[in-house]
Structures are given as C-alpha cells and as structure tokens.
Amino acid sequence: MRIVDLSSTVDASAEWEANPVEHRILSPAEGAAHMARQMRENWSVDFDVSVLPDGELLSLDTFTLTSHTGTHVDAPSHYGTRAAYGVPRHIDALPLEWFTGPGVVLDLTAAPVGAAGADRLRAEFDRIGAVPGPGDIVLLHTGADRLAGSAKYFTDFTGLDGPATELLLDLGVRVIGTDAFSLDAPFADMIDRYHRTGDRSVLWPAHFTGRRREYCQIERLANLGTLPRPTGFTVCCFPVKLRGAGAGWARAVALLEETEDPKEKP
Structure with a gap:
C-alpha cells in the first residue's frame, strides 16, 4: 500500500494567510512548569519539576486558527x-x-x-x-x-x-x-x-x-x-x-x- 499525502500544511510562518495563524509553543521546561501548576490548581497535587531530567517534561503547542485553515x-x-x-x-x-x-x-x-x-x-x-x-x-x-x-x-x-x-x-x-x-x-x-x-x-x-x-x-x-x-x-x-x-x-x-x-x- 502506498500512501499519498493530499493535505496542505498549517503554517503560522506562511508569507500570507487570509486568517492569520498563531502558533504558541511552550518548551519542555516551560511545559513542566505549566503541568505542575495545572496539577496543583486542578487536582491539589504538588510536584517538584526539578526531579525531572533537565527539569523538562513535555512541550505544548497552542494554535489559534479557523476551522477553514489548511485542508x-x-x-x-x-x-x-x-x-x-x-x-x-x-x-x-x-x-x-x-x-x-x-x-x-x-x-x-x-x-x-x-x-x-x-x-x-x-x-x-x-x-x-x-x-x-x-x-x-x-x-x-x-x-x-x-x-x-x-x-x-x-x-x-x-x-x-x-x-x-x-x-x-x-x-x-x-x-x-x-x-x-x-x-x-x-x-x-x-x-x-x-x-x-x-x-x-x-x-x-x-x-x-x-x-x-x-x-x-x-x-x-x-x-x-x-x-x-x-x-x-x-x-x-x-x-x-x-x-x-x-x-x-x-x-x-x-x-x-x-x-x-x-x-x-x-
């Protein structure tokens, strides 16, 4: 089976887009701090991110775009x-x-x-x-x-x-x-x-x-x-x-x- 990708890329850095795309990135270190804060505020769980390798957990991407952007x-x-x-x-x-x-x-x-x-x-x-x-x-x-x-x-x-x-x-x-x-x-x-x-x-x-x-x-x-x-x-x-x-x-x-x-x- 051969798979041909028929989809266009959603790209916040594109030169021109009718409805601009915003792409915000939390690095793995910023993601660790964010996750720790969320755990504390939502589930009353305390966690020290310093115990993680390099103080990093997971990155987090937030896109702001319309449902008609991209394919x-x-x-x-x-x-x-x-x-x-x-x-x-x-x-x-x-x-x-x-x-x-x-x-x-x-x-x-x-x-x-x-x-x-x-x-x-x-x-x-x-x-x-x-x-x-x-x-x-x-x-x-x-x-x-x-x-x-x-x-x-x-x-x-x-x-x-x-x-x-x-x-x-x-x-x-x-x-x-x-x-x-x-x-x-x-x-x-x-x-x-x-x-x-x-x-x-x-x-x-x-x-x-x-x-x-x-x-x-x-x-x-x-x-x-x-x-x-x-x-x-x-x-x-x-x-x-x-x-x-x-x-x-x-x-x-x-x-x-x-x-x-x-x-x-x-």
Whole structure:
C-alpha cells in the first residue's frame, strides 16, 4: 500500500494567510512548569519539576486558527442556517462513510481563473474514461496548491459554477474536493460577473447548492498532481470531530495498491 499525502500544511510562518495563524509553543521546561501548576490548581497535587531530567517534561503547542485553515471539510451547516432537506448537519454529525471511498481526479489545470462549467467536467469524464458515481470522492486538480502561502493562492484559481456542482451531485457524489482555496470561483471574479450581469446565481453557487442538496466540500487539498492515475485509488479524509462546527480539519490521503510483478522477485 502506498500512501499519498493530499493535505496542505498549517503554517503560522506562511508569507500570507487570509486568517492569520498563531502558533504558541511552550518548551519542555516551560511545559513542566505549566503541568505542575495545572496539577496543583486542578487536582491539589504538588510536584517538584526539578526531579525531572533537565527539569523538562513535555512541550505544548497552542494554535489559534479557523476551522477553514489548511485542508478541511465543509459541513452542510457552513452553507447556511436553513436547507431544503431539513436542518443542516454540523461536521460532528456526518456519517464517516462519506469520507472514505474511491477517488476520481478531474484535471482543471488548463482552466482559466473563474468558474469551470459542466461541459468541462463532461470533457474530463470522456478523457479519463470514467464517470463518478455514488460513494466516489471527486478531487479537482486545479494546480492552485503551488501558490499556497502567497496572496495569489486566494485570488488565482478555478472553482465550479452551479451547473457543474449540480452535475456531480446528480451523479451521486457526496464529497467534492479541490486543491484551491474554495470550491467557488475567487471573490473578485464572482463579484465582477455579478456587477456586469446582475445575476445573483453567480455568487457562491457551489456553496449555496449545499442549501438545497446535502453534500460536503474538501478545500485546500495538495499534491493531486502526484497521483499516478485519475482513478483506481481510495481517498480517506475524515474530518476532526468538532462539536457544532461548520467545518473540521482533515488529514486527507490517497491509498494506492502497489502491484508486485512476480518476475521481479529474486
């Protein structure tokens, strides 16, 4: 079994992040003092950290970040407070079965900044000789992950328009992933098209489709271009169980069976 990491790194030192990440570190020595204080205040246990080797116990990391930082899964409750199918579920209430299944990679690297349509997806189905179905996890390879850490990561990428999103859901797909910042087009692109046309349907169509149909998005994936084939692998992208949250971080991976040629055995 070969494991391909499809997750982007949460990095507080990144050059640019829409919602900055704060990473505070207690060293092992500071962690020892912290643990001793916690034991004393919470459980009335006194402990002298000087008896520990080098006076050190354990380090402690505290991150301050949004649930949409790094690779994450959006829950239906992220899309709005009401849905045509009932009360939108939070990330902790979704079935785990949704987040593991056959993967299908669709190559959108040649698409311009903006929103790809259903015809482009159908052309990809023809090119790879496969149509996604129920239980499949569709991954959109836009190439945007190469811009991660820069301001362009949030402005120069390809999303999906409404009909393209509907097409995948019509095929039975419940989870759609992308290596871009959002499954929708960049903010400036959507708002410019709205100002030019007055058509409200161009505003966050992929997200707002989730108000009519229950599904999840995986955003900010990485390394989709390293997968050796568009199908024939399993995706695992279980979200962290955050109670009442509209999203949860995920360590998304692809699992590929390594076939061994008997002729190569010694």
